[in-house]
Amino acid sequence: MGEEFDFIVIGAGSAGCAVASRLGEAGHKVLLLEAGGSDRNPFIHIPLGYSLLYDNPSVNWCYESLPEPHVNGRRLFQPRGKVLGGTGAINGMIYMRGQPQDFDGWAADGCIGWG
Ligand SMILES: Cc1cc2nc3c(=O)[nH]c(=O)nc-3n(C[C@H](O)[C@H](O)[C@H](O)COP(=O)(O)OP(=O)(O)OC[C@H]3O[C@@H](n4cnc5c(N)ncnc54)[C@H](O)[C@@H]3O)c2cc1C
Numbered sequence: 001m002g003e004e005f006d007f008i009v010i011g012a013g014s015a016g017c018a019v020a021s022r023l024g025e026a027g028h029k030v031l032l033l034e035a036g037g038s039d040r041n042p043f044i045h046i047p048l049g050y051s052l053l054y055d056n057p058s059v060n061w062c063y064e065s066l067p068e069p070h071v072n073g074r075r076l077f078q079p080r081g082k083v084l085g086g087t088g089a090i091n092g093m094i095y096m097r098g099q100p101q102d103f104d105g106w107a108a109d110g111c112i113g114w115g
Helices: 014-025 100-108
Strands: 007-010 030-033
Touching: 007 014, 014 030
Parallel strands: 007 030
Antiparallel strands: none
16 A cells, blocks of 8 residues: 555556556556456457457446437447456457548547558
8 A cells, every 4th residue: 555656547448458558658647447357268369259358247347228219218228348348358459540531630639650
């Protein structure tokens, strides 16, 4: 409890792991906190194993939406990872290439290096 850190990152999901890693590589002392457990479930590491993690509360928050007026008041299931790696650990591992025009637009708006 007496330890000090330059940064505390909450959530070791897709974004939190990358942010913590980059901060560490830059020489900062980082505490990365994750609500879920380790990623030892084998279906995290087997492509298409995600279908068995889709509603598995040991690695998934298993959220539900509020009743949605546009789908007849139904609550929709909202899976989200609760494990090291976050939703990236329970997702479909699908890679999609972004539209170049989107990136170029962000660069034109001032995001240097995104083009
Ligand atoms: C079913 C499904 C399939 C998907 N398939 C694909 C795919 O094939 N390809 C693709 O590119 N994208 C896919 N996605 C989307 C992608 O996985 C997410 O957009 C991405 O993982 C989100 O990253 P994130 O860092 O924002 O959040 P997350 O990765 O969800 O990370 C958030 C982390 O914070 C933790 N956390 C939350 N609250 C606290 C707290 N209070 N204290 C500590 N820790 C906390 C959570 O447990 C979690 O680990 C899919 C998403 C879902 C739901």
